[in-house]
Amino acid sequence: MIKHRKPMPIGKILVMVASFFWLVPLILIFINSFKPYNDMLQHFLALPKQWSLSMYFETWNKFGFTHLMGNTVLYTVSTVLLVLLVAPMSAYKLSRTKSRFSKFCLLAIIIPMMVPFQSYMISLTRIVSSVGLSGTRIGYILVSTGLCVPLAVFMIHGFVKTVPYELEESACIDGAGKIRTYVQIVLPLLQPILVTVIVLDALATWNDIITNQLIVGGKVAAMNIQNSLYMRFSAQTADWEHALPGIVMSMIPSLIFFALMQRKIISGVTAGSVKG
Known part of the structure; x- marks a missing residue:
């Protein structure tokens, strides 16, 4: 008996085509990162004549990638830790407190999500400058944390509603205080959404x-990788043969991290959307 293969659904075909177009820029960046500048201009779509890592090593030393990587890791880890310290407690308290003031506080926290960043970025910059934190690592960490907290609170707030309140009542009957209940009962149950917050905020930072x-x-000592790379191909400069290897090296950690954690993101977002 001859078995006929089912035709591939149109949806899958469209997804494959869309995925290809999304990958094309990344593929071209990777291919051209191995080419000299002239070959890059004249044969942009062609494969490199020689696959050599010499430009990568040269870019690493020229950019000071060791220092940039240290800055970027510092910013990412610090921002994620501060968000994990502030957002779960805030979201838990606001979710369990049923009052108009609680709703107002939640709205005030998540308003920055609804307003375009471009509309208040100048005011934000002036505020940071007025307190003497402009051009400093601590200033950037605090601002980055503040920008990441609203989405984290919003996501965790919805997830807390899926945690049975009876567990907290049982802990209270057993003599546990509010802090102990939060740390030992509630916080472990928030793990799925916290992992999602970690991944999203880490990638964003x-x-x-x-x-x-x-x-x-323009303070070089406090720049992260992306800012330093941007300075290499602006309107005044065109250091593409070093910029492209730098872009590839900057993408590798985030791509690996996302690939390893993507299932955690999906499970966390899905679980947090059960109740609103």
């Missing part, structure tokens, strides 16, 4: 360029 430019400016 690692790939950030606009905020780093606004807060750090």
